Amino acid sequence: MKFTPARICxxxxxxxxxxxxxxxxxxxxxxxxAAVNAFFRVxxxxxxxxxxxAKSWNWLLLPALLMVMATLLLGRFFxxxxxxxxxxxxxxxxxxxxxxxxxxxxxxxKYWLLLPLLSASLFNLNLSGLLDPIAILLRAxxxxxxPVIGLAARGGWVGLYSAIGERRDAVAPTYNxxxxxxxxxxxxxxxxxxxxxxxxxxxxxxxxxETRNWCRNLxxxxxxxGWLGRFSPFSRVPTTTCxxxxxxxxxxxxxxxxxxxxxxECILCMDCQRDCPHSRISFLPALKLKGNGPLLPERRxxxxxxxxxxxxxxxxxxxxxxxxxxxxxPPGVRDEDDFLKKCVRCGECMKVCLKNALYPxxxxxxxxxxxxxxxxxxxGYCEYNCTLCGQVxxxxxxxxxxxxxxxxEVIGKAVFDKNxxxxxxxxxxxxxxxxxxxxxxxxxxxxxVQVMGLDGLVKTVKEPYLVEEICNGCGICxxxxxxxxxxxxxxxxxxNRTPIPLQSAGHELY
Amino acid sequence: xxxxxxxxxxxxxxxxxxVLVRETLAAREPSLVAVAEGTDHAATTRKAINAVGGMxxxxxxxxxxxxxxxxGWDRSSEFAANTNPLVVRAVxxxxxxxxxxxVKVFDYTCNDSRRCYVNSGIExxxxxxxxxxxKQIEPERFKKTTLNGQFLKEWDLYDEALSANVYINVPxxxxxxLSKLTLGLKNVMGxxxxxxxxxxxxxxxxxxxxxxxxxxxxxxxxATRILTAHGPQGGNIADVKVLNKVIASTDTVAxxxxxxxxxxxxxxxxxxxxxxxxxxxxxxNLDKIKIVKA
Numbered sequence: 001m002k003f004t005p006a007r008i009c010x011x012x013x014x015x016x017x018x019x020x021x022x023x024x025x026x027x028x029x030x031x032x033x034a035a036v037n038a039f040f041r042v043x044x045x046x047x048x049x050x051x052x053x054a055k056s057w058n059w060l061l062l063p064a065l066l067m068v069m070a071t072l073l074l075g076r077f078f079x080x081x082x083x084x085x086x087x088x089x090x091x092x093x094x095x096x097x098x099x100x101x102x103x104x105x106x107x108x109x110k111y112w113l114l115l116p117l118l119s120a121s122l123f124n125l126n127l128s129g130l131l132d133p134i135a136i137l138l139r140a141x142x143x144x145x146x147p148v149i150g151l152a153a154r155g156g157w158v159g160l161y162s163a164i165g166e167r168r169d170a171v172a173p174t175y176n177x178x179x180x181x182x183x184x185x186x187x188x189x190x191x192x193x194x195x196x197x198x199x200x201x202x203x204x205x206x207x208x209x210e211t212r213n214w215c216r217n218l219x220x221x222x223x224x225x226g227w228l229g230r231f232s233p234f235s236r237v238p239t240t241t242c243x244x245x246x247x248x249x250x251x252x253x254x255x256x257x258x259x260x261x262x263x264x265e266c267i268l269c270m271d272c273q274r275d276c277p278h279s280r281i282s283f284l285p286a287l288k289l290k291g292n293g294p295l296l297p298e299r300r301x302x303x304x305x306x307x308x309x310x311x312x313x314x315x316x317x318x319x320x321x322x323x324x325x326x327x328x329x330p331p332g333v334r335d336e337d338d339f340l341k342k343c344v345r346c347g348e349c350m351k352v353c354l355k356n357a358l359y360p361x362x363x364x365x366x367x368x369x370x371x372x373x374x375x376x377x378x379x380g381y382c383e384y385n386c387t388l389c390g391q392v393x394x395x396x397x398x399x400x401x402x403x404x405x406x407x408x409e410v411i412g413k414a415v416f417d418k419n420x421x422x423x424x425x426x427x428x429x430x431x432x433x434x435x436x437x438x439x440x441x442x443x444x445x446x447x448x449v450q451v452m453g454l455d456g457l458v459k460t461v462k463e464p465y466l467v468e469e470i471c472n473g474c475g476i477c478x479x480x481x482x483x484x485x486x487x488x489x490x491x492x493x494x495x496n497r498t499p500i501p502l503q504s505a506g507h508e509l510y
Numbered sequence: 511x512x513x514x515x516x517x518x519x520x521x522x523x524x525x526x527x528x529v530l531v532r533e534t535l536a537a538r539e540p541s542l543v544a545v546a547e548g549t550d551h552a553a554t555t556r557k558a559i560n561a562v563g564g565m566x567x568x569x570x571x572x573x574x575x576x577x578x579x580x581x582g583w584d585r586s587s588e589f590a591a592n593t594n595p596l597v598v599r600a601v602x603x604x605x606x607x608x609x610x611x612x613v614k615v616f617d618y619t620c621n622d623s624r625r626c627y628v629n630s631g632i633e634x635x636x637x638x639x640x641x642x643x644x645k646q647i648e649p650e651r652f653k654k655t656t657l658n659g660q661f662l663k664e665w666d667l668y669d670e671a672l673s674a675n676v677y678i679n680v681p682x683x684x685x686x687x688l689s690k691l692t693l694g695l696k697n698v699m700g701x702x703x704x705x706x707x708x709x710x711x712x713x714x715x716x717x718x719x720x721x722x723x724x725x726x727x728x729x730x731x732x733a734t735r736i737l738t739a740h741g742p743q744g745g746n747i748a749d750v751k752v753l754n755k756v757i758a759s760t761d762t763v764a765x766x767x768x769x770x771x772x773x774x775x776x777x778x779x780x781x782x783x784x785x786x787x788x789x790x791x792x793x794x795n796l797d798k799i800k801i802v803k804a
Contacts, residue, residue, distance in 0.1 A: 480620075
């Protein structure tokens with residue numbers, strides 16, 4: 001492997017990606033200044049699908065707009081210089097023996113992916129995150145690889161304790177250093193873990209057929225960047241292989257198997273320039289801006305793409321109604337449809353969530369909601385003073401809120417199940433839920449009542465009740481309910497998520 | 511005397527024995543509760559400790575000491591949901607000055623442990639101190655412990671709390687929805703693992719069960735500010751009352767009994783205190799407790 005400027009740049013960005021990934025975690029401060037969302041902020045696919053779906057502007061997307069302009073100026077450099085998935089493929093591809101390219105992927109396959117995706121966005125179905133290369137990489141890391149690393153490290157650490165007991169303390173400082181800076185704080189198993197990893201592995205397996213197979217033939221972000229890059233004044237000269245040499249064919253990772261430079265596919269790695277035996281190659285601004293043929297290879301692509309998007313957008317909207325009741329979104333999300341238009345499904349909120357309350361929806365939110373974050377209170381609750389999910393959301397689908405505001409945002413409302421809840425069903429004291437309710441005025445309260453115990457004797461029991469007006473649905477009550485499996489109190493989704501009133505307003509209630 | 515009468519008499523005697531023994535012991539040496547007051551909370555804490563004999567009475571050179579504050583909630587110090595970091599630091603310093611080899615400070619928190627350690631101010635207050643450990647609970651260290659209590663036969667307890675030479679209980683005095691108040695006796699929940707909510711169904715007895723197993727050498731109740739309502743985590747500064755008091759005693763029940771009066775309640779009103787008293791864990795009758803102003 002040669003350390004060309006492009007290569008070095010790739011490694012820097014891959015390292016940055018990994019560092020930011022690890023940093024996307026609570027490390028003792030309420031604010032996360034740098035998170036892996038930076039990569040989505042510069043992602044033009046995220047930009048276009050957001051603009052088409054939400055039909056509104058968002059300043060969080062400004063870096064992506066700058067990336068669009070840079071691509072218009074320079075070409076498809078992102079893929080050869082920045083994209084961490086591309087770098088990963090470059091790292092493994094030399095170890096994978098190649099057979100012949102898959103012809104079915106040639107032609108316009110990539111446009112048949114990109115255009116329906118963008119057009120579906122226009123019809124309010126924003127699925128671009130499903131095929132966005134950075135999201136694919138991030139999800140595989142978040143849902144499978146990182147938890148596995150964490151579980152393995154912790155498993156070893158616990159194993160050491162059962163083997164040597166307190167003497168383990170001798171090596172604790174080393175372990176603590178790794179734990180505090182590298183490992184996930186909590187061991188979490190995510191749904192869709194294997195599926196997420198399988199997509200990434202599938203992309204790597206595609207390298208069996210040709211170098212950068214995914215990037216050239218499928219990646220919607222790459223296709224979009226390539227299309228934008230057509231307008232760049234910079235071009236490689238000469239634009240074809242030379243009759244007497246043809247070395248470009250083996251040097252080029254993407255385009256030269258057809259003996260002519262396909263500008264949309266050139267990722268500007270400049271390996272050809274560097275290694276040309278005759279030093280004939282240069283990347284120069286072309287004197288005249290001549291187009292590379294028609295804007296789209298076929299006219300039916302546009303119509304077909306639109307139709308495909310529409311066909312995709314409508315049927316996927318089916319949602320099983322019984323699952324709606326537990327469709328709990330992160331704090332600050334007030335409108336389900338608006339949320340679905342903006343969510344990239346990148347998984348960052350789930351990675352950063354302090355108490356691991358957030359999990360990717362597999363089917364709960366219907367097909368259109370796959371990978372969107374769901375609060376599952378029995379597994380983790382929304383920490384009252386934490387605002388991390390909003391901070392790392394790249395598109396503001398989960399708004400970034402001040403903690404005073406976030407505390408009042410409604411996720412859902414708790415409901416007692418008197419058939420399970422101990423004071424009602426068993427006539428015994430409990431009120432662990434009241435104890436944990438973080439609302440200063442207590443959304444869960446209790447009153448002493450005379451009841452007949454199960455033994456037939458009259459006794460006094462504290463019965464809990466909910467003050468719905470000030471419940472923000474954080475789910476800690478359901479989380480800590482000491483009943484096994486099903487809780488005696490559960491949070492249900494509500495349409496009206498008007499924030500609860502300011503502190504002290506709850507004093508007069510009940 | 512027939513057999514029935516004999517059994518009755520023996521039974522009564524056995525039942526009464528702990529009370530009788532306690533009465534005789536109490537007669538000899540009444541429980542001492544020191545109450546210090548002052549706005550310099552570190553100095554006040556030291557005064558209280560000195561009034562019960564000074565830390566050297568409990569900590570010998572080379573001892574491993576556990577200082578167990580309440581830092582269960584993600585609330586900053588002024589809300590009185592967690593022990594005052596100044597009090598904790600003063601206790602830790604006294605332990606070190608008495609020759610402790612290592613002082614361990616921890617709590618099994620209710621909210622996210624990282625946030626609790628940071629926002630309680632306790633982790634920060636102890637930062638950089640030599641031979642002081644303020645680390646988070648490691649679940650593998652909970653050991654199934656036989657209690658043979660009236661309600662709990664066995665429970666997971668934290669091994670570092672059990673194996674320490676000296677165990678110092680440093681709760682904050684505050685309101686609690688179920689037990690009315692949470693003081694020294696209830697603070698022991700921070701070394702209990704497992705499904706802790708389970709014990710709420712018989713809290714008074716369960717806490718007496720655990721407290722009879724865990725030897726507490728010294729209880730220091732932080733009443734520099736107390737939470738008077740919406741406990742145990744509060745969150746509204748209007749519920750907090752500043753008292754600038756620190757209470758110390760070797761008798762947790764007596765310390766709790768006195769702290770109860772700060773809320774305008776009587777020890778008899780607090781079932782946890784009553785259950786522990788009945789179990790013979792300490793004295794709750796205020797007229798039998800020697801209260802010294804430090």
